[in-house]
Amino acid sequence: MKQIVPSFCSSSSSSLISLLLAIFLCISPTQSRISVKIGSNVLSQICAQTEDPNSCLKDLQSDHRTASTDLYGLAQVSINLANATGNETKTKIKSQLGQTTDPTLYDKYLKCLDSYVNAVSKINYANERWSIKDFLALEAAASDCLIDINSCKDVTPPTSPFLPQQNDKSHLLCNIMSTIAKRLAAGNN
Numbered sequence: 093m094k095q096i097v098p099s100f101c102s103s104s105s106s107s108l109i110s111l112l113l114a115i116f117l118c119i120s121p122t123q124s125r126i127s128v129k130i131g132s133n134v135l136s137q138i139c140a141q142t143e144d145p146n147s148c149l150k151d152l153q154s155d156h157r158t159a160s161t162d163l164y165g166l167a168q169v170s171i172n173l174a175n176a177t178g179n180e181t182k183t184k185i186k187s188q189l190g191q192t193t194d195p196t197l198y199d200k201y202l203k204c205l206d207s208y209v210n211a212v213s214k215i216n217y218a219n220e221r222w223s224i225k226d227f228l229a230l231e232a233a234a235s236d237c238l239i240d241i242n243s244c245k246d247v248t249p250p251t252s253p254f255l256p257q258q259n260d261k262s263h264l265l266c267n268i269m270s271t272i273a274k275r276l277a278a279g280n281n
């Protein structure tokens with residue numbers, strides 16, 4: 093195919109049929125082979141469907157891969173970002189536990205640690221599903237991640253200097269994962 097197509101394309105076709113055939117052969121294989129790079133309009137469309145469009149754009153654009161990837165690649169960018177934030181939050185909670193003496197507060201941080209351990213495991217499961225292109229399971233794992241973050245939100249001490257912000261950030265990233273997974277599952281890429 094690779095060798096036939098170029099010579100066919102460059103030959104001057106006299107009849108209408110061979111001209112149409114040439115157009116078909118020259119254009120269609122190229123279109124079906126190339127994965128579509130995410131344009132800024134599609135990126136905006138995706139982020140507009142999330143709970144915080146501006147932060148969504150900022151988060152996704154913080155990864156250099158976003159500029160040159162397709163929708164499938166963007167899903168992994170969102171998975172990696174959610175994973176990093178989940179891990180960062182876990183680390184912060186552990187350090188807070190070491191400084192908390194009030195038993196009620198301690199219990200709340202412990203519950204949140206448990207929620208984030210679960211969330212990070214959902215995110216890594218999501219990555220496994222992503223790698224075999226099981227987009228429905230990817231979407232389900234992203235929803236489970238949102239449930240885990242919400243269970244921490246429910247007990248988060250409002251006086252915590254970091255947890256409300258980390259919850260918002262983590263919730264948004266799982267929301268972005270879920271939004272991209274839905275698009276992939278719908279074949280809308």
Ligand SMILES: *[C@@H]1O[C@H](CO)[C@@H](O)[C@H](O)[C@H]1NC(C)=O
Nearest residue numbers: 171172175176179215216219
């Ligand atoms: C999540 O982060 C851990 C380290 O923090 C890494 O070992 C793991 O591969 C990451 N997983 C994904 C899906 O990014």
Ligand SMILES: *[C@@H]1O[C@H](CO)[C@@H](O)[C@H](O)[C@H]1NC(C)=O
Nearest residue numbers: 176178179180181182183184
């Ligand atoms: C998780 O995050 C902490 C702090 O942000 C970092 O030091 C650590 O390397 C990360 N990875 C793992 C696997 O804990």
